[in-house]
Amino acid sequence: WEALLFYLYTGNITFAPLKSEGDNVRQSFINRRRSKEPNRPAPCSCKSIYRTADEVCGHHLPLRLINNFMEQMGLDALKHLALDHLKSRLSAKNILTEIFSTFTSQ
Secondary structure, three states, X not given: OHHHHHHHHHOOOXXXXXXXXXXXXXXXXXXXXXXXXXXXXXXXOHHHHHHHHHHHHHOOOOHHXXXXXXXXXXXXXXXXXXXXXXXXXXXXXXXXXXXXXXHHXX
16 A cells, blocks of 8 residues: 555656566565665556556446546556556466466456
């Protein structure tokens, strides 16, 4: 939530490497970012952020109201950022793990 709120206020977000890239890669990246920028939120999961932004659409509100809210809050752009990050981190080593993850099955 901290990263999402920070994005809503500043328009900036840092995504962590995917878990499928390895725990060491992910944790090292997070630790480096935390030490370089201690006042910013820790890098977050692009999948979690994508899901959260997407859930706003799932509420039973008039479509116009949802679109206006998402546009004003930048959630649509955030969904695209998260998805672009996910795509950029896919490789031959992790593609099968990602294809069969709970994220892609939903």
